[in-house]
Amino acid sequence: MNKKVITRFAPSPTGVLHIGSVRTALYSWLYARQNKGTFILRIEDTDKERSKKEYEENIVEGLTWLGLNYDEFYRQSERGSIYKKHLEDLIEKRFAYLSKEVIAEEGQRTEVIRFKNPNRVITFRDEARGDISFDTTELGDFVIAKDFDTPLYHFAVVVDDFEMGVTHIIRGDDGISNTPRQILIQEALGAPRPVYAHLPMILAADKSKLSKRHGALAVTEYRDEGYLPEAILNFVALMGWNPGNDQEIISVNEMTKLFMLEKLQKAGAVFNIDKLKWLNKHYIKLLSIERAGEEVFSRLPPDLQKSVKENQSVFLKMIPVIIDRISNFGEVKTLVDEGEIEYFFRDPEYNKNELYGKEEHNPAVTSAYIDKLVELIGSIDQGNFTEETVKAKVWDYASEVGRGRVLWPMRYALSGRAKSADPFTLAGILGKETTIRRLQQAIKLLTA
RNA sequence: GGCCCUAUCGUCUAACGGUUAGGACAUGAGCUUUUCAAGCUCAGAAUCAGGGUUCGAUUCCCUGUGGGGUCACCA
Numbered sequence: 001m002n003k004k005v006i007t008r009f010a011p012s013p014t015g016v017l018h019i020g021s022v023r024t025a026l027y028s029w030l031y032a033r034q035n036k037g038t039f040i041l042r043i044e045d046t047d048k049e050r051s052k053k054e055y056e057e058n059i060v061e062g063l064t065w066l067g068l069n070y071d072e073f074y075r076q077s078e079r080g081s082i083y084k085k086h087l088e089d090l091i092e093k094r095f096a097y098l099s100k101e102v103i104a105e106e107g108q109r110t111e112v113i114r115f116k117n118p119n120r121v122i123t124f125r126d127e128a129r130g131d132i133s134f135d136t137t138e139l140g141d142f143v144i145a146k147d148f149d150t151p152l153y154h155f156a157v158v159v160d161d162f163e164m165g166v167t168h169i170i171r172g173d174d175g176i177s178n179t180p181r182q183i184l185i186q187e188a189l190g191a192p193r194p195v196y197a198h199l200p201m202i203l204a205a206d207k208s209k210l211s212k213r214h215g216a217l218a219v220t221e222y223r224d225e226g227y228l229p230e231a232i233l234n235f236v237a238l239m240g241w242n243p244g245n246d247q248e249i250i251s252v253n254e255m256t257k258l259f260m261l262e263k264l265q266k267a268g269a270v271f272n273i274d275k276l277k278w279l280n281k282h283y284i285k286l287l288s289i290e291r292a293g294e295e296v297f298s299r300l301p302p303d304l305q306k307s308v309k310e311n312q313s314v315f316l317k318m319i320p321v322i323i324d325r326i327s328n329f330g331e332v333k334t335l336v337d338e339g340e341i342e343y344f345f346r347d348p349e350y351n352k353n354e355l356y357g358k359e360e361h362n363p364a365v366t367s368a369y370i371d372k373l374v375e376l377i378g379s380i381d382q383g384n385f386t387e388e389t390v391k392a393k394v395w396d397y398a399s400e401v402g403r404g405r406v407l408w409p410m411r412y413a414l415s416g417r418a419k420s421a422d423p424f425t426l427a428g429i430l431g432k433e434t435t436i437r438r439l440q441q442a443i444k445l446l447t448a
Numbered sequence: 449g450g451c452c453c454u455a456u457c458g459u460c461u462a463a464c465g466g467u468u469a470g471g472a473c474a475u476g477a478g479c480u481u482u483u484c485a486a487g488c489u490c491a492g493a494a495u496c497a498g499g500g501u502u503c504g505a506u507u508c509c510c511u512g513u514g515g516g517g518u519c520a521c522c523a
Binding site: 010011012014044045046047049050051101105107108109112113126129132133134135138139142143145146147150152153154156157172173174175176177178180198200201203205207208209235238239240242244245246247248265266267268269270271272274275276277278279281285320321323324325326340357358359391395398399402403404405406407408410411412417418419420421422423424 | 450472
């Protein structure tokens with residue numbers, strides 16, 4: 001009973017690796033890793049027309065990026081002789097036969113290989129749902145191969161799971177109704193019955209099956225949009241499974257320890273992008289400044305990349321401000337478009353009316369405030385110029401005169417924007433020289 | 449349509465007959481050192497319907513309804 005656990009993820013390369021497949025792969029992977037077993041990636045490309053090399057590459061790329069490493073790799077298209085052998089064997093033993101066909105549609109073959117259906121009721125246990133029974137009579141003598149070199153899905157799957165020693169089949173619940181016929185083939189082959197666990201579907205917002213039209217992106221697209229693998233994995237893990245408590249943030253290591261087939265959800269789950277974003281933000285905050293900086297940098301237009309290279313220290317200091325404003329790195333582009341990054345590197349153009357703040361509207365008064373700020377801030381040592389020291393210098397004065405009257409002009413003078421980070425943070429990022437220069441520019445505008 | 453699976457806040461879910469039905473995302477309100485963001489606090493929000501079984505049903509059974517899947521010489 002201590003048989004080594006072997007699981008597999010068996011996608012057909014007729015589409016990209018999307019969120020739903022990722023979850024199936026993750027659960028199979030977790031179960032194998034948890035039991036020190038083997039995880040197999042098997043490309044089911046028996047349909048030569050629809051299978052595409054680029055999809056296979058996308059699947060491998062996605063799994064690799066997520067860190068779902070596999071121990072063995074197979075392509076069904078390379079296993080023809082194995083299927084052929086079993087096909088011949090089945091016919092020999094009268095479990096299958098060559099069938100002369102009546103041509104009903106064009107393109108049909110005159111002869112195919114059919115499975116001799118014993119017409120039994122098949123009952124199997126699903127680890128997530130309990131016992132499920134089917135009467136296979138309605139299946140008839142189904143086709144298992146077009147010819148000896150062209151096996152069909154159901155047959156190839158069963159042969160492969162048998163040959164590869166797969167012990168646990170974890171797959172989408174669209175596989176439930178396929179299971180009885182596969183069990184029939186299995187029994188004819190003399191193969192042991194693996195443990196089955198069927199996962200509920202992942203649905204689009206309107207509860208329809210997640211499809212390309214309904215926002216089912218490839219994981220590689222999520223990667224390109226600036227999502228982190230740990231966020232994707234955390235997110236999909238919790239759609240259809242939970243660790244048995246209120247934990248929302250869960251690492252792959254923890255999942256590996258806690259994963260249980262018995263705790264699988266039975267009903268479909270709607271894909272909730274907001275929660276993914278929330279998780280991704282959480283994981284972004286955990287990144288080092290350097291690492292986050294690389295992600296941000298790669299999404300900057302060339303002119304800003306140039307500015308960053310010329311002023312690396314401003315860039316690193318501004319990263320936390322950026323992180324507060326995004327939930328994935330792709331949103332850096334929006335920040336750029338809205339001008340929320342440029343002002344860190346280039347002195348802004350001011351709108352004189354915006355400079356006053358809400359309560360004041362007198363150029364002489366506001367410029368006097370800023371004069372005072374220049375004096376206070378100017379007295380800070382260059383080497384001691386930080387967000388905290390600027391705040392310490394300015395705070396009492398601002399409180400005395402009215403924070404809105406002083407802090408708004410200060411912030412606007414530094415950013416040139418109605419919305420931005422707070423003035424102390426800005427000063428700390430920009431440094432003494434730039435801070436003073438911008439304040440003086442604002443005074444110049446007011447007194448002109 | 450036949451067969452199979454399924455049903456707790458808007459969404460993801462917890463509660464293996466006894467809870468004020470819990471948490472998270474989202475939403476709303478408030479707080480915080482001006483604005484924006486972030487953060488913190490609080491609030492509203494659910495057991496599909498009808499029958500049983502039981503002292504007691506979200507939980508077990510039946511029926512209905514909704515949703516999904518599957519019925520290929522696709523996978």
